Every structure is written in structure tokens, then in C-alpha cells.
Amino acid sequence: MKKMLNVALPKGRLGEKVYDMFEKAGFECPSIKENNRKLIFENEEAGVRYFWVKPSDVAIYVERGAADVGVAGKDILLEYKPDVYELLDLDIGKCRMAVAAKKDFRDDNQRTLRVATKFTNIASQYYLSKGRDIDIIHLNGSIEIAPILDLSDVIVDIVETGTTLKENNLEVFETIVPISARLIANKTSFRFKSESIEKIVSEIAAQTEVKK
């Protein structure tokens, strides 16, 4: 019996783009395009099973072996440091992790910097590397309002176009790291399903090269 390759896709527009790349790579599963609420789709002939999961959960599915491969943002990989292989930069879902603050913000080194963020590990590591003393404030959403309400001095968050920042009178002060979607693989699966995984890597690498 052919070994099925389990693929965790991030729900949403990015996931749809990723599926198209997998389809072109020879891992098609037409039922995934049906308009329904199913979360798992399988094409036994192509030896592939896809499932939609919350984007921030993809790395967990892959690390724990429920998925053999998946696509996760570099932000999630940096924040949670899952023990997985990072095989390819898909060059889509591009944005950056940045420090933003009110336009008139000036960093006063005499005071502890208050940083509001969803990405506490990335922010802590960034300021540790700069030797800056910070007070981390972990928020789960609406990060942009933290400096406006004087909850924090700066925020560390993902910036795509910068429109949300602009509308809230904030601007980017520093870029921490560029972000894009990455193809990740479980370390055990890489050894036992190497043929399929290597095929995906080479086919998708060829697609991203063409785009460049």
C-alpha cells in the first residue's frame, strides 16, 4: 500500500496558494476545492491527505508527526522553535517582523522599554541581542492600540502593508526580520517518506525559482 503523505495547510488565502503549488507539484486533491466545511481531504491515488489547520498550529501538527509536512510562517517558527526541518522558503506570504511606535516616539535609554507583542520570544531575543532592558507585555490582539493608550512604548508585530499602523498613527522604527511562508517537515517523516518529500521540495523549489 502506498504511504500517504499528510500535509497541514494553513487555513485562509495563503493556504489556498500553497495548495496550488502542491497541486502543480503532482499532489492534486480536487475535492479540496469543493465548497464545504470539511477539514480533511484525501486523494489515495496521488498518495496525499491535506488538512486545514489554524496557521499558528501548523508547526505543532508537523513537530508531533500528525502531519509529515506543512507550511508555516517564519514568525511562528522563530517564536515557538519547533524541532522540524525547514526545507524551503516559498517566497509567498511575505511581510516583516518590526518594531513600531507613535510617530513622535524617541527611545530613552534611561528607562525600561515597555514592549507590547504577541511574539514574546522574538521580542525578548531581539532586545537581549541589543542589550536593552525591556518590560514585555503579552497581548493576543489589537496590539496597535497599546502605545496609543500608553500601555507600552513600542510594539513588536507583523507588518504587511503598514496600513493598520498608519491608521493608528504609528510607524515602523526597526525591522527585526523578514517573514515569509516556509515548507517544514517532521524529522522522522523525512526519513520514512523521503521520496515524496524530496519530490515536493524539488518541484516547489522549481516553481519559486521561475517566479523570481
Add this chain to the structure above:
Amino acid sequence: MNLNESSLSFNEKVIFALRSLYRERGYSQYKMSKFEEYDLYARNKDFLISDSVITFTDTNGKLMALKPDVTLSIIKNLKDHPDCVQKVYYNENVYRISKGSHAFKEIMQAGLECFGDIDNYNICEVVSLAAKSLKTISENSVLDISHLKLIGDIIEGFDVDGQGKKEILKCIGEKNVHELKRVCASLGVADESADIIRLLITTSGKPSDVLPLLEASLGGKADISPINQLKDIIEGVDEDVRDMLRIDFSVVDDMKYYNGIVFKGYIEGVPTSVISGGQYDRLMNRMKRKSGAIGFAVYLDALERLGMTAKKYDIDTLLVYSEKDSPSAVSAAVKALSANGSSVLACKKIPEDIKYRAAVRLSNCEVNPDEKNA
């Protein structure tokens, strides 16, 4: 002593099998206490899988720790005999943070260590035993081998600081070619040198395919003596497990402690590595020992879900008796029912939530099917 194999859990069977495997090759069991002075771990924090340790103050005021690791204790307690070889194996509980739950867990770990004048034969033996340990657990397993000297020498040749080397090693461990390109460019590493690392990341598989390819590609660009050593080792590994070996340079360990051959074992169906080991002469050196050392650990907690089929029944037979039945009659019935190795629970009232294969009732010293609770 009568030991019914069905009463053993999968992990217990594995432990017994590993014990006899290691004893066959002259390894003797090493027993140790549950506690160790915390200072031992504080000095070698990076060697530990997780740097959080459960500590407590002993009655004499010393800060103690529940062992998060076995190797450090063995090195500390075993006498240093650099001219000969000492072989020990262990199965011990260790206490460390479980990656999934982020909480402390008691974890059963087995493994072995070989100290002293380590030659290629000793390395072959340890690699063979690691592969055999995997095979004992599952036929669908592989042992991936790498050589830290090959990677280390290449990276040492780059004009980059410690942090830069760490970043390059991280890329190797993640098979992350795109990030390697970015890191090497930012560190000013020449493209040609970065290509050698890229080759190591992307070339993995059967030794007979990988090693000649690397030899041809690296000849003249790097010292290929580690490749020759890998060839010798693989040739010396027991024939019955040689097929399980793969070369994969993404197996990297902290170079502060490890050197030479390192390896990790994987079993199909277990998402993380089950075996991890290698040569750790540098750790020995840090602990002021003259001996060389090689060993490995088997993470038995990773096997929890392997070889386990959901239990359909808690017991085989439920024997219901009443106040009228004498203890000797109940005892005789239990003995008769369990003669074939079945489990029998004798009770007057059936416990709630218990699943049994069959229920029987005792009346007037006779056992009859219990229609009511069948």
C-alpha cells in the same frame, strides 16, 4: 519465578530486551542515586536536553537536584582509566521538562556509555548496539550517522565568530539551505565555502551512495579523513543492522561537548528521535578526564504510543460471589479460572466503569455464567 509476558508493558519488555543486548557485549549495569549536587548541572547546562532542573536543599544545606541526566553522573562517579575501556549500561528515571507539556516529567531512560581508550572497534560496537536497540523496538527504524569533525573543520575554516558558527550549525540542523545562504552572505562567507555546507545539508541517504559522492566532491576542499573513518565504521558494524544506517549531516550536537561520530535513531510512527548519541571527548575534557567516551541514550518516553493497542478489557473474568461463599471456595474458583493465565477479579459487587470479557457467578462452590452481568 513465573513471569507472564502479557503482564509486561511494551516499555518493560523493551527494557528487558535492551538489558540482555548490552550484557551480551560485556556492559555491566550502573546504578546510581536519584539525586546529584546541582553544581554538576550548573557547570554543564548546555549538555542537558532542558536546562530546567528540580532542585531542593538537603539537610546539610547543599543544593541538590533530581537527576535530569545520567551521563554526567556516570562520568563524575566512574574512575578515570584512560588506558583501558570501561563499559556500562543503565536504565534510570530522569526528571526534566517534557517538551509538549512544558511541565516536569519522570522519564525512563536507558542507554550505555563506553569510556577509556576508544578505538574504531569500540565505535563500531556502540553504533551496532544503537542500531540493534532500534531494531529491538521496531523493524521500521533507521540510524542516521554524522561526523562532527568534518562539519567542525569546514566551519573552523570560515572567518566568523562563535555566534556566526552557531547560526551556520543551526541551518545544518534544520536542513535550511535558504537561511544558510542568507547567513553566509551576511557573515561574508565565500559562495564556494557556503556551497560545501549546502552539499552536506542536501546529501543524505545510504552510505554506499552518499560517501563516494562526498569524497569526490570534497576532495581537495576539505580534510576527508572523517569520511574514511565513517566508511571503516560502517564496514565494521554488525551485518544484520548495516542496512539500517544512513548518513545525514543534519545530525549535529553541541560541539562544546561532542566530537567525531554522532548519531540519532528514528522509528516509523514516532515523531521524534528515539536514540541520540555519539563521541563526547570534549565533555570528558571539560570534566578533567583523560579518557575518551562514546555512548547513547534511548528515550523510552518517546515509545509510549508505540506497540500499544487500546485495551478492550480491564480484566478477563469477573467472579461474583456472595456472603454465603466461603473464602476457600472463592480462592479455589479464582485459582481455577486464572490457571490459563487469565486475569480474574473476585468481588461481591461489580465496580462501576470496569470492562470485563466474561462474568461468572459462584454459588454453592460452583461457577456458572452470570446471565445478569454477561
